[in-house]
Amino acid sequence: MERPTSSGCMGSIYDTARRIRDFAKSKRRVEQLRSIFFCYPGGHDDIQFFTIHDPIESWSTHTNSMNIEKYTICEHDISLASNPQVWSPHSAREMLWFLVEAGYLKDLAGLKVLDMGTGSGIVGILCGLRGAKEVTLADYSHVAVEQARENARLNGVEASALQSDRFAGLGQDKGQDKDWNKDDARYDLIISNPPVQPWLHTDIAHQEERSDAADWNESGADGRLVLDALIGESHDHLSNNGALITSCSTRHGHGKTIALLNRHWKDDWKIIHESEHAIDENYHGPYLPAWQAMQAADNDLRVYQIDARQRRFARQVAPDGSEFIITTLKVADKEIPVRFTRTDRGWRITDTHGETIREIPLDHPDIPGPALTEHWYYTYYLIKARRRREKDALGELSIPSDVYYGIHAERGRRNFDVSKETIGDWPNYLRCLAMLKKAAALTNAEIGAIEPSIADAICAAADEVINGRIAPRHFPVCVLQGGGGVSTHMNINEVLANRANEILTGRKGYDRVHPFDHVNRNQSTNDVVISGFRLAMHRELMDLIVALRILEDVLEEKTATYKDTVKLSRTCLQDAVPITLGQEFSAYLAPIRRGIRLLDKYAIQCLELPLGATAVGTGLGTSAGYRELISPHLADVSGLGVLKSSNFFDSLQNGDLFIQISGALKSIATSMSKMATDLRILSSGAAELRLPAVQAGSSFMPGKVNPAIPELMNQIAYVVCGNDVAVTMAVEGGELNLNVWYSVIAKGLVESCQLLANAAPIFARRCIAGIEVDEALCRERAERTLAISSVIANLFGYEQGVEVSRFAQERKLSVGRAAVKLGLLSGSEADELFDPMTLTDADRSAEAIRRFMARGKE
Numbered sequence: 015m016e017r018p019t020s021s022g023c024m025g026s027i028y029d030t031a032r033r034i035r036d037f038a039k040s041k042r043r044v045e046q047l048r049s050i051f052f053c054y055p056g057g058h059d060d061i062q063f064f065t066i067h068d069p070i071e072s073w074s075t076h077t078n079s080m081n082i083e084k085y086t087i088c089e090h091d092i093s094l095a096s097n098p099q100v101w102s103p104h105s106a107r108e109m110l111w112f113l114v115e116a117g118y119l120k121d122l123a124g125l126k127v128l129d130m131g132t133g134s135g136i137v138g139i140l141c142g143l144r145g146a147k148e149v150t151l152a153d154y155s156h157v158a159v160e161q162a163r164e165n166a167r168l169n170g171v172e173a174s175a176l177q178s179d180r181f182a183g184l185g186q187d188k189g190q191d192k193d194w195n196k197d198d199a200r201y202d203l204i205i206s207n208p209p210v211q212p213w214l215h216t217d218i219a220h221q222e223e224r225s226d227a228a229d230w231n232e233s234g235a236d237g238r239l240v241l242d243a244l245i246g247e248s249h250d251h252l253s254n255n256g257a258l259i260t261s262c263s264t265r266h267g268h269g270k271t272i273a274l275l276n277r278h279w280k281d282d283w284k285i286i287h288e289s290e291h292a293i294d295e296n297y298h299g300p301y302l303p304a305w306q307a308m309q310a311a312d313n314d315l316r317v318y319q320i321d322a323r324q325r326r327f328a329r330q331v332a333p334d335g336s337e338f339i340i341t342t343l344k345v346a347d348k349e350i351p352v353r354f355t356r357t358d359r360g361w362r363i364t365d366t367h368g369e370t371i372r373e374i375p376l377d378h379p380d381i382p383g384p385a386l387t388e389h390w391y392y393t394y395y396l397i398k399a400r401r402r403r404e405k406d407a408l409g410e411l412s413i414p415s416d417v418y419y420g421i422h423a424e425r426g427r428r429n430f431d432v433s434k435e436t437i438g439d440w441p442n443y444l445r446c447l448a449m450l451k452k453a454a455a456l457t458n459a460e461i462g463a464i465e466p467s468i469a470d471a472i473c474a475a476a477d478e479v480i481n482g483r484i485a486p487r488h489f490p491v492c493v494l495q496g497g498g499g500v501s502t503h504m505n506i507n508e509v510l511a512n513r514a515n516e517i518l519t520g521r522k523g524y525d526r527v528h529p530f531d532h533v534n535r536n537q538s539t540n541d542v543v544i545s546g547f548r549l550a551m552h553r554e555l556m557d558l559i560v561a562l563r564i565l566e567d568v569l570e571e572k573t574a575t576y577k578d579t580v581k582l583s584r585t586c587l588q589d590a591v592p593i594t595l596g597q598e599f600s601a602y603l604a605p606i607r608r609g610i611r612l613l614d615k616y617a618i619q620c621l622e623l624p625l626g627a628t629a630v631g632t633g634l635g636t637s638a639g640y641r642e643l644i645s646p647h648l649a650d651v652s653g654l655g656v657l658k659s660s661n662f663f664d665s666l667q668n669g670d671l672f673i674q675i676s677g678a679l680k681s682i683a684t685s686m687s688k689m690a691t692d693l694r695i696l697s698s699g700a701a702e703l704r705l706p707a708v709q710a711g712s713s714f715m716p717g718k719v720n721p722a723i724p725e726l727m728n729q730i731a732y733v734v735c736g737n738d739v740a741v742t743m744a745v746e747g748g749e750l751n752l753n754v755w756y757s758v759i760a761k762g763l764v765e766s767c768q769l770l771a772n773a774a775p776i777f778a779r780r781c782i783a784g785i786e787v788d789e790a791l792c793r794e795r796a797e798r799t800l801a802i803s804s805v806i807a808n809l810f811g812y813e814q815g816v817e818v819s820r821f822a823q824e825r826k827l828s829v830g831r832a833a834v835k836l837g838l839l840s841g842s843e844a845d846e847l848f849d850p851m852t853l854t855d856a857d858r859s860a861e862a863i864r865r866f867m868a869r870g871k872e
Contacts, residue, residue: 130204359373408425451472541662555620572595581796623645676738703785737763797848843866
């Protein structure tokens with residue numbers, strides 16, 4: 015081992031020396047000193063040395079006894095002073111070999127790099143040697159920070175070494191009292207081999223010992239503290255298009271890591287390396303290096319180099335597609351890594367210069383390896399941050415650069431994160447806003463407010479939203495939000511601006527197309543959000559009408575099919591007079607038709623838009639000609655009969671139209687629910703109807719079938735009624751010159767429309783269309799009802815009707831047969847007067863009574 019010179023260590027260890035001097039004042043502190051000098055030769059002598067000498071004066075002599083370890087990573091030789099309180103850099107070395115060899119640490123020139131959990135500093139030092147402009151070495155342990163700083167100087171790398179609790183404190187070097195600057199907390203590359211919780215292992219003497227001599231607590235109770243911070247917080251510390259590279263071991267828990275990556279980074283991360291370490295129970299036992307060839311089940315050959323720590327590395331694929339394996343020891347006196355390249359004949363082993371070291375044929379014999387009792391995996395993750403920084407009046411935020419929204423939408427996303435339902439879930443609304451923005455761009459170009467090329471780019475971007483080519487994830491703002499819809503409005507403005515700028519320049523940003531100056535020219539949130547919503551409601555209502563037409567057609571068909579199917583009516587849930595099933599279906603059909611007519615009327619009224627009203631209806635801030643041209647342009651873009659509102663002030667302040675729409679939706683929903691309840695009753699114990707079996711009804715009672723679809727309709731009605739209350743309150747709650755509660759109004763009406771539009775076809779096709787009727791049972795019950803004794807009362811008086819009814823009930827006769835038995839009617843007269851179908855038709859029944867009365871007079 016080599017020893018550092020005194021100049022390499024003197025400057026940074028005065029504080030440590032002073033602490034050692036304090037320790038040395040008492041023999042009772044010898045154990046603390048022994049832990050400090052654990053790695054030095056003659057540790058006990060060193061303790062005696064510091065007991066009788068001034069450590070500050072004598073430190074340079076003492077540091078000559080420190081261990082210096084040499085590491086070679088590709089063409090770089092790195093010297094590191096060791097310390098028992100700092101993790102060994104072995105696993106970091108393996109990670110760096112891979113990253114360099116696979117091409118992930120190329121082109122570092124001019125980049126700012128953060129080595130989080132730096133330990134010895136090897137990761138950041140290598141980045142500095144490979145040309146990084148600025149290197150920051152950060153660690154929770156002050157011992158690690160001091161060692162990393164000295165190691166950087168030892169290797170001629172300029173680096174800032176900072177003590178930090180994960181990202182807290184970055185940008186502030188307390189040792190140098192440097193003022194904190196936000197720019198210091200953003201990096202082009204964050205790279206880390208994060209620590210894990212220490213564990214026990216069994217050494218060759220079967221004694222349990224710590225896996226490392228380090229004494230630290232920066233990984234928390236489960237060992238994931240640093241790794242979780244890297245994944246969950248690094249987006250706020252990465253520069254535009256920056257990247258994070260980190261490792262994860264089996265002890266960290268790969269499942270937790272992947273779940274966290276999906277949560278914070280979605281599609282912006284990938285695994286770039288997975289290696290399997292094979293470990294036997296005698297982890298530190300001596301074992302000579304040996305080749306191991308393993309024949310896999312697919313007859314492919316796996317070749318590994320087994321080192322003294324019994325580790326092996328699996329095959330990898332470099333970014334260029336080449337396949338290779340990296341080992342951890344010399345092969346034929348060549349420094350690691352060596353590359354195993356798959357060939358037609360087997361494996362070719364080459365060094366970093368491409369020189370062939372050895373050829374391994376496919377029929378290479380198996381070489382016994384160590385007994386494997388545990389598997390240890392290291393995985394390296396590359397997270398391409400692809401983030402950009404945007405500013406507003408409140409400051410800066412980091413935003414994923416693969417999304418089109420900007421800082422205002424991002425603030426809205428963070429502020430209103432109360433529901434998973436976002437405006438991206440309302441495609442009709444987004445299409446209508448995009449149509450409006452396209453019409454505004456055409457109008458602004460026509461009046462000379464913006465350049466034609468910018469207008470064309472905005473129109474092209476708007477077309478992509480209209481046609482659904484910009485994914486919902488670019489509209490992340492929650493549908494419930496404060497601010498009168500500003501976040502929604504800025505979301506669409508920023509998406510169109512970024513996409514338009516990308517069309518013109520090939521990159522996102524606002525240097526050519528600005529969300530305020532161009533996309534939002536001559537517009538205000540107050541007139542745009544309301545106009546966009548009214549236009550969207552037109553589309554929602556028309557979609558609902560289409561769905562209700564399906565239900566209308568099925569009900570109309572059933573009305574005709576069962577016009578002669580007589581059954582028993584019921585009032586107060588008790589048997590009443592005969593009725594036809596067709597007549598009942600006609601009653602179900604009527605409110606649906608009325609609802610359709612109402613919705614069609616309201617849909618037309620929704621096309622009256624206050625475009626150009628700006629903030630409160632005065633049109634303040636609009637350019638000459640804009641208010642006159644915007645509606646015709648929107649009519650052309652949308653293909654709808656858009657009209658300019660006759661009273662801007664009324665449109666911005668009052669929402670009575672939406673109360674009327676909500677009332678119509680409630681009326682339709684409750685009519686459908688009443689219909690569903692009737693079908694549930696008639697298909698239950700009454701058994702006059704059989705509903706289609708759509709699913710098993712019970713996990714306990716085999717064969718039971720529930721009226722699942724009608725029950726769905728009941729519940730939808732409850733939701734629609736609840737939304738009606740919310741819409742009513744939101745309309746009533748408007749104050750003075752603007753109603754700012756449109757997010758509640760929109761949510762309630764959109765949800766009600768979509769629920770009914772989705773449910774009506776289901777109700778029609780999966781329930782009503784498949785109804786089966788027991789016509790014989792229906793007729794029998796209609797004939798035997800006592801309620802038709804009202805005919806006797808009409809002919810012979812009420813008291814006589816009561817007597818006939820009582821007689822029929824006691825003798826279990828029909829009313830007609832009872833009247834015959836009592837001598838009131840002949841058999842033919844009873845058949846004519848009490849025919850159930852006759853009783854369902856007022857004209858036919860009246861005619862039968864007239865003929866009977868006429869015969870009596872004769």
